[in-house]
Amino acid sequence: MIQAPDLPQWAALVTGILLLGGAIAALIGSIGLVRMRSFYDRVHPPTIGSSMGVVLIAAASIVCFSVLRARPSVHEVLIVVFVTLTTPVTFMLLGRAALYRDSAESDDRMPPSR
Amino acid sequence: MTVTALAWTITLAQVLLGIAMCCAAWRVAVGPRAQDRILGLDTLYVNAMLLLITFGIQTGRTLYFESALIVSLLGFVGTVACAKFLMRGEVIE
Numbered sequence: 001m002i003q004a005p006d007l008p009q010w011a012a013l014v015t016g017i018l019l020l021g022g023a024i025a026a027l028i029g030s031i032g033l034v035r036m037r038s039f040y041d042r043v044h045p046p047t048i049g050s051s052m053g054v055v056l057i058a059a060a061s062i063v064c065f066s067v068l069r070a071r072p073s074v075h076e077v078l079i080v081v082f083v084t085l086t087t088p089v090t091f092m093l094l095g096r097a098a099l100y101r102d103s104a105e106s107d108d109r110m111p112p113s114r
Numbered sequence: 115m116t117v118t119a120l121a122w123t124i125t126l127a128q129v130l131l132g133i134a135m136c137c138a139a140w141r142v143a144v145g146p147r148a149q150d151r152i153l154g155l156d157t158l159y160v161n162a163m164l165l166l167i168t169f170g171i172q173t174g175r176t177l178y179f180e181s182a183l184i185v186s187l188l189g190f191v192g193t194v195a196c197a198k199f200l201m202r203g204e205v206i207e
Contacts, residue, residue, distance in 0.1 A: 004121035005174045012116045016123035019168065023127035023134075026161055030137035033157055039149055042141075046157040049134065049164075057164050061179070064171045075176075076167070079183055083160070086190040090156060090197065097200040098149040 011067040015060045022056030025049060039098055043091055050087045054080055124172050131165045152196045159189035 007015065025048055032045025058076040065073040138161060141154030163182045170178030 002121045002125060003172060004117050004124055005171070006117055007120065009116050012120040015171065016120055019127045019171065020123060020130075022164065023130040023168075026164055027130045027134040027137075030134035030157055030161065033141050033154065034137045039147065039153070042150065042153060046138075046153065046160070049157065050160045053164055054160070057167050061167050061171055064174075065176070068174060075179065079163070079167070079179075079186060082183070082190075083163075083186055086186075087160075090190060090193045091153075093194060093197040093201070094149055094152060094156075097197045098147075100201055101147075101149070 005064060005068055007064065007067055011063060015064045018056050018060035018063065022053045022060065025056060026053035029053065040095070043095055047087060047091065050083055054083045121172075124168060128165060128168050128172075131161055131168065135161045135165070148200055149197075152193060152200070155196070156189065156193045159185060159192075163189070 004012075027049075029045045029047070029049030032048070033042055036042040036045060058080045061076045062074060135158055138154045138158040142151050142158065145151055163185045166178045166182040166185065170176065170182070
């Protein structure tokens with residue numbers, strides 16, 4: 001299970017730092033999902049993972065494969081664009097659904113309105 | 115030397131992403147309401163997609179990239195369908 005591509009030293013350093021940064025960002029987002037109190041607080045932390053985590057890990061993949069093949073390899077940009085476009089749509093739909101459900105049951109979990 | 119260090123770094127990143135997936139799975143299991151579970155599911159699939167890209171870097175194959183793309187696509191459709199179901203009570207009107 002312990003294996004890695006044979007990269008030159010600078011590329012290995014850049015790939016490792018980007019990869020660890022992305023993984024830590026995703027972990028922080030998921031821990032925030034566990035720790036927050038109400039649903040309306042919980043919507044926010046996962047976006048750390050789906051913005052910064054995706055960008056950093058895709059950048060690590062771009063560096064790794066570009067150096068391995070000795071030509072630019074940018075198809076990971078596709079994943080970044082797709083996730084960046086879809087995450088706000090998803091969470092806005094989910095937030096509106098939660099707001100609708102809470103107001104239909106008229107309970108006190110709703111955020112204070114202005 | 116460089117290869118060993120990079121290999122351990124990749125493994126560490128995979129372990130961190132696995133812990134992140136466990137946190138999201140805990141939120142799916144505990145709830146307390148349906149929207150919390152859907153939120154946990156969304157985080158779970160994003161973390162799984164990141165883990166697949168990491169596997170792709172580890173093995174040097176592009177096969178994992180394609181599966182990561184499919185996971186992100188189907189995960190988006192699934193979450194939107196679940197949110198729509200919570201809102202309306204049916205998916206296709």
